[in-house]
Structures are given as structure tokens and as C-alpha cells.
Amino acid sequence: MKKYLLLLMVVPFWVLSATPRVITLGGDITEIAWALGVQAELVGRDTTSTWPEAANKLPDVGYVRQLNTEGILSLHPTLVLAGSQAQPSSVLNTVAENHVRVVTVPGDNTLSAIDQKIAVVAAALGKTAPGEKLRQHLAAEIAALPTTQLNKRVLFLLSHGGMGTQVAGQETAADSAIRAAGLQNSMQGFTHYRGLSQEGIIASKPDLIVISADGLKSLGGEAGLWKLPGLAETPAGRNKQVLFVDDMALLGFSLRTPQALLALRHKAEQLP
Numbered sequence: 233m234k235k236y237l238l239l240l241m242v243v244p245f246w247v248l249s250a251t252p253r254v255i256t257l258g259g260d261i262t263e264i265a266w267a268l269g270v271q272a273e274l275v276g277r278d279t280t281s282t283w284p285e286a287a288n289k290l291p292d293v294g295y296v297r298q299l300n301t302e303g304i305l306s307l308h309p310t311l312v313l314a315g316s317q318a319q320p321s322s323v324l325n326t327v328a329e330n331h332v333r334v335v336t337v338p339g340d341n342t343l344s345a346i347d348q349k350i351a352v353v354a355a356a357l358g359k360t361a362p363g364e365k366l367r368q369h370l371a372a373e374i375a376a377l378p379t380t381q382l383n384k385r386v387l388f389l390l391s392h393g394g395m396g397t398q399v400a401g402q403e404t405a406a407d408s409a410i411r412a413a414g415l416q417n418s419m420q421g422f423t424h425y426r427g428l429s430q431e432g433i434i435a436s437k438p439d440l441i442v443i444s445a446d447g448l449k450s451l452g453g454e455a456g457l458w459k460l461p462g463l464a465e466t467p468a469g470r471n472k473q474v475l476f477v478d479d480m481a482l483l484g485f486s487l488r489t490p491q492a493l494l495a496l497r498h499k500a501e502q503l504p
Contacts, residue, residue: 253308254357257296258315260486261337262287264350265313267366267487268359276307278318283480283488299323305330313337313353341408341485343374349486366487373490377497378414384500385418386410387438387468389460390425391447397460398425399432405483406442413497415440433462439503441468442496444479475499 255276256262262281265274271286278296281287293303297319304312304327312334314324328334335356339345347367354363388406391397400406403423410417418436419426426432443457451457454474463469475496481488482496 252357253310255293255304255307255309255312256281256315257293257299257312257318258337258484259283259296259480260339260346260349260484261313261315261353263484263486263488264353264366265357268354268357268362270357270359273357275309276304280480280484283478301326305332311335311356313356315339315349339485341405341483343377343412343485343489346370346374346485346487346489370487370490377412377490377493381414382497382500383416384439384503385416385437385467386440386442386496386500387418387433387436387466389428389441389443389447389457391443391450397428397447397451399428399436401426405485408485409482409489409493409496410442413493413500415496415500428461430461433460434465436466438466438468439471439473440500441474442477442482443474445476446479448476471504473503 252273253275254265254270254273256265256274257278259280259282262277263283266284266287274290276291276293277287279292279294280296291307294300296315296317299318301323309332312327312332314334314336316337316339318324324334335352337349337352339349347370350363350367350370354360388400388410389397390400399419401419401422401424402417404425407417418438448454448457457474458464458469477492482492
């Protein structure tokens with residue numbers, strides 16, 4: 233009896249709760265958890281977790297790369313599912329020290345990584361059987377993607393309020409997505425994201441511009457897009473070829489990514 237009372241004094245009450253309280257950190261992780269049918273167990277999510285729409289009703293613990301301990305612990309979680317981008321690690325370590333189970337979900341910007349994400353999330357949630365069905369469905373979608381290369385050059389633009397427009401180089405999620413669709417990233421010779429350069433844009437000769445709907449909004453709409461330095465002088469600019477995407481669907485390498493890649497490929501196949 234004394235040992236039990238001591239346990240109650242040391243362990244927070246929510247850890248002893250029979251009902252799991254889950255926080256998902258990463259839009260890709262939230263999508264998977266939702267698809268596994270644990271909506272009733274979710275008590276929080278990060279800012280990038282905006283799909284499905286109902287997920288926006290969950291408390292927001294902040295941007296996945298700038299987490300804080302207080303925001304997470306205030307929701308009394310029993311389990312935190314942290315995507316590969318969840319930072320800083322010191323916050324997750326502190327959360328774990330407060331008797332919260334923290335599961336890091338590995339993953340990179342490849343289609344094969346999605347299967348691994350599903351497997352880890354499903355195991356952590358005790359949803360192995362639904363997870364297997366989800367993995368099989370995903371495998372079928374990936375198998376249906378075109379595998380032949382198409383000689384079309386794609387330029388991915390990153391634009392958010394308060395920062396200048398940037399282009400995606402190599403070793404980015406955008407670069408991986410473009411290549412997974414059998415297309416070419418028009419930006420070569422550098423890694424990560426780089427500020428917009430008129431000379432670089434013209435020299436890259438993109439056939440298609442890809443930008444998120446939110447990014448387009450920050451530019452003032454499509455008219456503002458074509459006013460970016462050098463863009464009107466490219467094949468994409470002259471033909472007004474642009475694809476608006478949900479950036480998490482395309483770049484998150486999660487459940488919606490195969491369909492986003494298929495939409496990108498179909499758009500490229502229709503280019504002049």
C-alpha cells in the first residue's frame with residue numbers, strides 16, 4: 233500500500249489514466265495517426281498538422297522545429313509521437329523525463345520511408361492490424377506511379393509571409409518529390425533552399441513552376457507570381473505553366489504524397 237501511494241506521488245495522474253492521451257508532432261505523423269482511427273485519443277498536434285481539416289481543432293503546441301516543454305506537458309500526454317523534424321531534442325528528452333512515453337518516428341524524403349512511418353506509428357498506438365492494411369494500400373498506390381523519366385524541368389518555389397521567395401535545390405524534400413515523379417529539378421549545383429536570383433531563374437529554364445497555395449497567396453496571387461525576377465522569361469513563364477499544391481501533401485512524404493506526385497506528373501505530361 234505504501235509503495236502504491238509513493239507511486240502516485242511521483243507519477244503524474246494522467247500517466248496512470250486508462251485512456252491514452254496522444255500528441256503528434258509533424259503533419260505526416262498526424263495524418264497517419266488519424267488514418268489509423270485514433271482521433272479520440274489525440275489531445276494535441278503541432279502547427280504543421282493541418283490535415284485532415286478536423287485536426288485543426290486540436291490544441292496547437294507550436295512549430296515542430298521550435299517546440300517547448302511547457303506547451304507539450306500542459307496537455308498531459310501519455311504518448312508523444314515525434315516526427316524526424318521535431319526539435320529541439322532536449323525538449324523531447326525533458327518530456328520523457330516527466331514519465332511520458334516519447335516515440336521518435338524515423339523517416340526521410342523517400343517513398344519507402346512512408347511505409348516505415350506507418351509501421352512505427354501503428355506499433356506505438358497498438359494498431360498493428362489497421363497499420364498493415366494501410367501499408368498495403370500505400371504500397372499499391374506507390375506501385376501505380378509512373379516509373380519512366382519525363383524530360384520536363386520543374387522549379388519549386390517556397391514563399392511565406394515575412395521572408396523572401398526561395399528556390400529548392402538538391403537535398404530538399406521538393407527535389408526528392410520532383411525526382412520521385414520522374415521529372416527534373418531545374419535548380420542544380422547547390423543544396424537546400426536559396427534566395428531568388430533573376431539570372432539563376434532564367435538559366436534554369438523551368439517548364440513548370442510548383443508553389444503552395446499559401447505561398448501563392450503571400451505573393452498576391454498568380455499575377456504576383458509572374459512578376460518575380462526572371463520568371464516571365466522562362467518557358468514556364470511564357471506559357472503560364474504553374475501547379476498549386478498542398479505542400480504537406482507533396483513534401484511531407486506521408487499518406488497523401490503518392491496522389492500529390494501523380495498530380496504533379498499528370499501536369500507535367502500536359503505541358504507543351
